[in-house]
Amino acid sequence: MRIHRHRVRKPKITIPQYKLNERIESETVRVIDENGQPLGVLKTEEAVRLAHERELDLVEVSPLAQPPVAKFLDYSQFKYQKEKEVRKQKAQSREVEVKGIRLSLRIGEHDFEIRCQQGKKFLERGDKLRIEIVLRGREKAHVDLAQEIILKFVEVLKKDFPLRVEQPFSKQGSRLTMIVAR
Secondary structure, eight states, rough: OOOOOOOOOOOOOOOOOOOGGGGOOOOOEEEEETTOOOOEEEHHHHHHHHHHHHTTTEEEETTTTSOOOOEEEEEHHHHHHHHHHHHHHHHOOOOOOOEEEEEEOOOOOOHHHHHHHHHHHHHHTEEEEEEEEOOOGGGGGGGHHHHHHHHHHHHHHTSSSOOOEEEEEETTEEEEEEEEOO
16 A cells, blocks of 8 residues: 655746846956857946847856856857756656555565565665554554564665665554665
8 A cells, every 4th residue: 555645846947047138237247258268357338249249149157256257149049058958957857755665463475575576666766665564453562573574674675775764663653664765
């Protein structure tokens, strides 16, 4: 049975806004031409005029520098490249989920092996693993046996992966849980 948690929506990755041409507020800028060669510190109006002569835009790429750094670029192409980088980063980033494996005190050997295979599959994908045992009735008197089963499960997984314990044993009512990750 899968444990459901509310999904937290990741914030959208935003593309940084760049000031260009007449929108640059600084009086002087350090100018770099389209080939990457520095032209020195120029007045903003003069730099914009040079950019228009070359049929390019003057884009402020480093506004925090003293004086700000501006480049001669084709702004539409530059913006497209930045958006492409952001899309690539977003595609490569993956949210880590916590997958649940439920064991019991009377689990059979074959069922135990199946749960181990599931746990290995989740850990290979990079997810965290919540191992839990729900104690019912008279089983509540045997918390030590439940801990042994969880430790045995973790030992089997440690043979294939170096595991770290994210959350040690915690007992909430009749439920024992432990969270491990790669």
